[in-house]
Amino acid sequence: MLDTPVSIRRAAMNLLARREHGYVELVRKLQQRGADTELVELELQRLVEEGLLSEERYLESYIRSRANAGRGPMRIREELLCRGLERSGIDRALNEADIDWDNNMHDLWQRRFDGKIIDIKDKAKQSRFLVQRGYEMNAVRRLLDQQN
Numbered sequence: 001m002l003d004t005p006v007s008i009r010r011a012a013m014n015l016l017a018r019r020e021h022g023y024v025e026l027v028r029k030l031q032q033r034g035a036d037t038e039l040v041e042l043e044l045q046r047l048v049e050e051g052l053l054s055e056e057r058y059l060e061s062y063i064r065s066r067a068n069a070g071r072g073p074m075r076i077r078e079e080l081l082c083r084g085l086e087r088s089g090i091d092r093a094l095n096e097a098d099i100d101w102d103n104n105m106h107d108l109w110q111r112r113f114d115g116k117i118i119d120i121k122d123k124a125k126q127s128r129f130l131v132q133r134g135y136e137m138n139a140v141r142r143l144l145d146q147q148n
Contacts, residue, residue: 002035008043011035013052020058023048024084055085059093067099070108075134105135106143117147 002008011030015021021029023044030040047053059080066076073094080090109115109130117123123144130140 002030002033002039005039005043008035008039009047012043012047016047016052020061021053022055022058022062022083022085023053026053028084055089056093059085059089060097063093063097063099067097067101067104070104070111070133072105072130072134072136073101074136075132078134101135102139102143105130105133105139108133109143115147117144 127140
């Protein structure tokens with residue numbers, strides 16, 4: 001039971017030691033463990049002031065991780081919105097991320113489909129796959145049209 005500021009801080013620090021977390025995500029996890037909302041807010045605010053909890057670092061880390069897993073910017077944006085982050089911060093982080101999305105999409109396509117399009121049905125299947133991964137339709141179309 002997390003019923004003191006010290007126990008809440010310790011639990012938060014343990015979670016942050018494993019990986020970066022967003023503020024909302026950390027609040028939710030601590031509340032699930034029985035922490036009082038007011039105490040959680042106070043302790044997390046202290047962590048923010050001390051620079052131990054940072055939305056910017058979390059966004060950077062999450063975007064890099066998901067991009068390396070083959071996810072596109074649209075999918076990553078939706079995942080972060082579902083995690084309670086603000087759209088403006090997400091958009092800023094995506095724009096500042098040093099990621100070549102077209103190159104990522106091309107690499108994913110090469111790994112998944114061996115860089116081959118057999119017929120129109122195959123092209124449609126590949127297009128759906130890339131769009132579901134979070135790449136923009138125009139970028140997908142450009143990539144697949146260049147392969148003909």
